[in-house]
Amino acid sequence: MDDAALKEAITRILKDDVFVDIIRDQVRAAVDSAVAARDEEIEALKEELAETRAQLNGLEQYSRRLCLDVSGIPETPNEDTDRLVMDTARLAGVDVSKADIDRSHRVGAVKPGRPRTLLVRFVSYAKREAFYGARRQLRQPRSFEGSTVTTAVASKVFVTDNLTRENQHILYRARQFRKEGKLFAAWSDVGKLKVRLRENGPTTVIRTMTDLQKLVNSAAERRKPQAPTETDGDGFRRVTRGNKSSAK
CATH class of the missing domain: 3.30.250 (Rec A Protein; domain 2)
Known part of the structure; x- marks a missing residue:
């Protein structure tokens, strides 16, 4: 077969609707398969990323296990945040000393008329839990002389986990x-x-x-309410009554 005849044969084939449909279907199937494989890969990567983020968040949260947030204590210049924590704990019936506190400080942006949260990190988990476990006692604080936190203030203080x-x-x-x-x-x-x-x-x-x-x-x-079934609530099948006029 010479070149001219070959070209003519190819041209006829390319113009054949059946051949074109076959090629189109094969190309579409190949593309769909490639896209599906890529979608699966992307979905797997998304799940892996989400799991990695969750693990990192868990590690960060674990690093805060000795910390508590204390909110609602008025903020004053040159305040001793350790003393505020110790007095608040004592009002809740828990003895906390400076040796029990690793560090304490205010966190967050300054907002007029709203005191910032006080973050405290304890030396031991036991002392942290003692204060946290007694937090509800602040609704009926035990007053004592020389406290830097009044009972009125203490009754509105919230002690919570320090969350990420x-x-x-x-x-x-x-x-x-x-x-x-x-x-x-x-x-x-x-x-x-x-x-x-x-x-x-x-x-x-x-x-x-x-x-x-x-x-x-x-x-x-x-x-969600269940779709009605063919049986009534007592287990018997519903009976559809016909029109009386059609009954013989």
Whole structure:
């Protein structure tokens, strides 16, 4: 076959609708396969990145296990933050000395009329837990002479876990869900975020915002009303009654 005949044959083939459809389908299948493989790879990388972020957040939170946030104490120039912590703890019935405190200082931006949170890092976990465990006693503080924190102030003080920014965001969202009636409770326990869907339900530890969203979504799915079945509530099959006028 000479070149002219070969070109003519190729031209006829390329103009053949069946051949074009075959080539198009093969190209589409190859492209779809390549895209699917790339999508799977991207999804795997996203999951790996999310897991890495969760692990880093967990490590950062663990590094704060000796820390507490104390909010609601008025801020004054040249204040002794260690003394404020010690006096607040004593008002809650816990003896904390300077030797128990690694460091303490205010955190956050200065806002008029609103004292900044006081961050305290304890030397031992036991002392940290003693103060945290007695935090509710501040609603009825035990006054003593020479305290730099008044009982009126102490009754409005909150002692909470020192959370990472990510965990603060997750807990804030969880508490929004609680207000919306989608969760029964949400709280932090030594940096671990925990939620409960029902009053007597199990406690679930939340690591990421995705964990929280999945839990709420799954609960919402379970609450959806079931589609009517062919049986009544007593287990008997429903009977469809015909029009009386058609009955013989």
